[in-house]
Structures are given as C-alpha cells and as structure tokens.
Amino acid sequence: MADIASRVYDHKWKIDPIVRSLIDTDFYKLLMCQSVFRNRPGTQVTFSLINRSRKIRMADLVDEGELREQLDYLRTLSLSRGESTWLRGNMFYGKRQMFRPDFMEWFEGFRLPPYHLERRDGQYELTFEGDWPDVMMWEIPALAVLMELRSRAVLKDMGRFELQVLYARAMTRLWEKVERLRASGATPRIADFGTRRRHSFLWQDWCVQAMMEGLGSSFTGTSNCLIAMRRDIEAIGTNAHELPMVYAALADSDEELRQAPYRVLADWQEEHEGNLRIILPDTYGTAGFLERAPDWLASWTGIRIDSGDPVEGAETAIAWWKSRGEDPREKLVIFSDGLDVETILSLQARFAGRVKVSFGWGTLLTNDFRGLVAGDGLAPFSLVCKAVSANGRATVKLSDNPMKAMGPAAEIERYKRVFRVGAQVARPVMV
Known part of the structure; x- marks a missing residue:
C-alpha cells in the first residue's frame, strides 16, 4: 500500500502524473463513447469546464504552467496492451466482449485531441471541440487534473509530519x-x-x-x-x-x-x-x-x-x-x-x-477532507465539465434541482415549456 503522505511530500509530477492511463476514467464514459461511436460519430461537440463554486478561484490557486504540463501529458497517453486485453476479454455486467471490435480498434489508436485554455476573472476557461467520441473522453481526466492540482496547491507547503x-x-x-x-x-x-x-x-x-x-x-x-x-x-x-x-x-x-x-x-x-x-x-x-x-x-x-x-x-x-x-x-x-x-x-x-x-x-x-486544513482549503466544491454545444446548437440541462440547470436562459425557458417543467425547489449543490 502506498505511503500517500510521503508520495505527496516527495512527488514530482512526472513520477506521479495525475492521470496515468486512458482508462483512469469512469466506466460509463467508455460505454457511452461506444454508443456515440456507433450512432452519432460525426457530431461536432464542445465541452467546457464549469465551476459552480465561483468563490473557489481556480486560476489563482492552480499554476497555469503546471496545468498545461498535465494536460499535455494526457495527450501522450495511449491504451496499453494489457489495458486493451482487459477491455476486450474481461466480463462486465455478466457479459463478455462488452466492447465491439470496431470500437476497440478505434480506441487502441486513440489520442486525446487538442484543448483550449484561457484565464479569465480568476477562473480557467478550458474547452474541447471536435468529433463527439474524441472530445467526450476529456471530461473525466480534465476534472481529475484540476481537482488534484488544487489539492497539491493547498498541501505544497506542508511538512512531512504534518502531511x-x-x-x-x-x-x-x-x-x-x-x-x-x-x-x-x-x-x-x-x-x-x-x-x-x-x-x-x-x-x-x-x-x-x-x-x-x-x-x-x-x-x-x-x-x-x-x-x-x-x-x-x-x-x-x-x-x-x-x-x-x-x-x-x-x-x-x-x-x-x-x-x-x-x-x-x-x-x-x-x-x-x-x-x-x-x-x-x-x-x-x-x-x-x-x-x-x-x-x-x-x-x-x-x-x-x-x-x-x-x-x-x-x-x-x-x-x-x-x-x-x-x-x-x-x-x-x-x-x-x-x-x-x-x-x-x-x-x-x-x-x-x-x-x-x-x-x-x-x-x-x-474527497472528504472537510475541516482538516486551516481555512478549510480542501473542502469539496462543484466543478463539472459538460457538453455545451452540438453542431453549433447550445445544449441544455434542467435537472430536478434548478441549481444544476445549464444553458442559455432563452433555451432553458423553451425546454421548460416543451417538457412542461413547472416550479422547482432549489437545493444546495455541494458536489
């Protein structure tokens, strides 16, 4: 078992990259990617980072150079032979060959596409544009990179015993x-x-x-x-x-x-x-x-x-x-x-x-480190990466909690009308 405190104290990111594999991602992302690959492969989609907790000024906390290094490293990753064998041959949900041969051939040659990064008003604007199967694979690793860089920024001045x-x-x-x-x-x-x-x-x-x-x-x-x-x-x-x-x-x-x-x-x-x-x-x-x-x-x-x-x-x-x-x-x-x-x-x-x-x-x-560092600097917050447009049209999410709604105001109102969504009760969004 890793001595996490020592690794945090000693780490250099090239030894401990934040995301170390294309399958350091959520399983549903691969299932959805296969579905998109089969049904809507040419759809042009834009994903964007959205910080719902605006009081957390990510661009003030996280060094832009470190962020670019981690994102650039992600673009060098490819599926290893062992990872491919696991995906092709393992049983998932009681089913063998969950992933189709044509999808696996595509994934074995896959590299993450380019990204666009800017600083604005204490936040990072991070976007990914391109074919839907390509850009959707950025969502989870991008979030993992931002979350861990925030953790590293808070912990960087702590001593070995404090960690x-x-x-x-x-x-x-x-x-x-x-x-x-x-x-x-x-x-x-x-x-x-x-x-x-x-x-x-x-x-x-x-x-x-x-x-x-x-x-x-x-x-x-x-x-x-x-x-x-x-x-x-x-x-x-x-x-x-x-x-x-x-x-x-x-x-x-x-x-x-x-x-x-x-x-x-x-x-x-x-x-x-x-x-x-x-x-x-x-x-x-x-x-x-x-x-x-x-x-x-x-x-x-x-x-x-x-x-x-x-x-x-x-x-x-x-x-x-x-x-x-x-x-x-x-x-x-x-x-x-x-x-x-x-x-x-x-x-x-x-x-x-x-x-x-x-x-x-x-x-x-x-990620429950609430109250464990001064100023509660490791408290969880709500950072998401969402599809914000498809073929040039804005996407909309209404949710059962209006605090999670996203999209242009006029489109939100149109969707509420079409889907007959009435008054909703807002609930705090912690994560």
Whole structure:
C-alpha cells in the first residue's frame, strides 16, 4: 500500500502524473463513447469546464504552467496492451466482449485531441471541440487534473509530519464511516463513484481498498476502470446526462426535442441489457419524463436518482412502476447525488423491502477532507465539465434541482415549456 503522505511530500509530477492511463476514467464514459461511436460519430461537440463554486478561484490557486504540463501529458497517453486485453476479454455486467471490435480498434489508436485554455476573472476557461467520441473522453481526466492540482496547491507547503497527520485523520474519518455502515445491521450496497472529484488518484485507490476490506461483498465495485482492473473488482457505470443533452440539441422541432431522451434509451437498448438498463430520468425533469415514457421503458432494470429530493425521486419511481404494472420490489433504485453516511443509511432504511437499493458514493467518499486544513482549503466544491454545444446548437440541462440547470436562459425557458417543467425547489449543490 502506498505511503500517500510521503508520495505527496516527495512527488514530482512526472513520477506521479495525475492521470496515468486512458482508462483512469469512469466506466460509463467508455460505454457511452461506444454508443456515440456507433450512432452519432460525426457530431461536432464542445465541452467546457464549469465551476459552480465561483468563490473557489481556480486560476489563482492552480499554476497555469503546471496545468498545461498535465494536460499535455494526457495527450501522450495511449491504451496499453494489457489495458486493451482487459477491455476486450474481461466480463462486465455478466457479459463478455462488452466492447465491439470496431470500437476497440478505434480506441487502441486513440489520442486525446487538442484543448483550449484561457484565464479569465480568476477562473480557467478550458474547452474541447471536435468529433463527439474524441472530445467526450476529456471530461473525466480534465476534472481529475484540476481537482488534484488544487489539492497539491493547498498541501505544497506542508511538512512531512504534518502531511502524515493529515492523511491519518482522513483515513480515520473514512474508516469511521465504514464502521457506521457495518454497524447498521443491513449494510447497504455501495459502489465508488468518486473519480471526477477525487482528492487524488492515490487517495481514491486507498479508499477503494478500504471499502473492499471494510464492507466485503457489500462494496460492489468502482466506476474507475484503472482501479477496477488493478484491484480485480467490478467496473460500475451505465450512462449520464451527456447523451440526452446532445441528442436534444440536435432536435429540429419541439416534438423531436420531446422524444430525444427516449431516442437515447432506444439506442442504448440495442446494445445493453440487464443491470446496464438503468434510466437516468432527471435531465429534463423526472416526473414529466416518466409520465410520458413509452411502456417498454418500464421493463428496464432500474432508475438512477441524481438530483432533487432523493426520497421524492424514489417514491415517484415506485409509483410509476406500479402504474405500469411492474413490481417495484424487483426494480433497482441507485442513489448518486451528494451522498454521505447519514443519507445512505436513511435512504436504505426507508426503502428496504420496497425496492432494491444501491448507492453510487462520490465526492464524500474520495474527497472528504472537510475541516482538516486551516481555512478549510480542501473542502469539496462543484466543478463539472459538460457538453455545451452540438453542431453549433447550445445544449441544455434542467435537472430536478434548478441549481444544476445549464444553458442559455432563452433555451432553458423553451425546454421548460416543451417538457412542461413547472416550479422547482432549489437545493444546495455541494458536489
């Protein structure tokens, strides 16, 4: 096991690059990339870094030269033979050859495309433009680089013993969370979803190993492909808001716009079955999405709840399944928004026996250093990298939480009209 404090104290980035592999990314990103490669390969998409926590002035914290070095290093990475063998031959979600030969041939020759970086008003403007399959692969590593450079900036003046104590306290905090989960009696099923806002790669890897030992079979895997491969555990993930956002932007009429989220899932259904058939309904409002959903979607395995009130979201899903003649007890609800132990245990207790429950635990698993340094300089914050346009048209996300909405104001209003989204309740966005 790595001595993280010593590595942080001694590190030179060329020895410890922040992202060390093209598969140091989330599994859902590879699944979505294959879907895009098959269905919409020539779509021109722009991704952009968005800091929702504007009080964190990233350009004042993170040195531009270091950031460019890390981004340039990322562009030298290619798939190794071992990584290719793992992707081609491993069993994912009970299926061998999850990745098609034509996609793997493309990925084996893939390099990340150019980026554009500017400083403005204390923030970095970081964008990626090009063919959708190419530029979408920047999202997770770009976020991981920014998050870890921020961590390194805060820790750079700490001494060796101060770092040892800091990491000992952080390790103790995580282990206390593990003990509380074990003491609950019915240990929830949890996966690591923490790659995009992790404290560092080494810390995420440590957290995964701690969860493996502490929770045993209740720890179901990690979204991080590199860690899944190295630790011989399940790679976890399905699909994300990116797909409906881009499909919607490409729509030529209001009716096509209304149907875009279902077109995404129709394409997905052609490739995947079982536990990969998970609906993410909140891009343009969960209630309206389910109300208008075609009957074939009710047979899917489950729903992921990623914004809004999680209790309300799960109750809405249960009622919808019942209205479509499905038994909710045979369905899966995955909670994945802003989770920590208290929320996990509360949701587990409320829905146990009514529906199958699982949790995708993100930032507060892999980046909970709150209060451990002076000024709370390592507190988590909300940094995202989103598709902001497709073929020159702006993308829009409404979400079940208006604090997560994005897009031009006029387009947001149009989407609210088309998808019949009424008044929404704003909830704080920590991560």
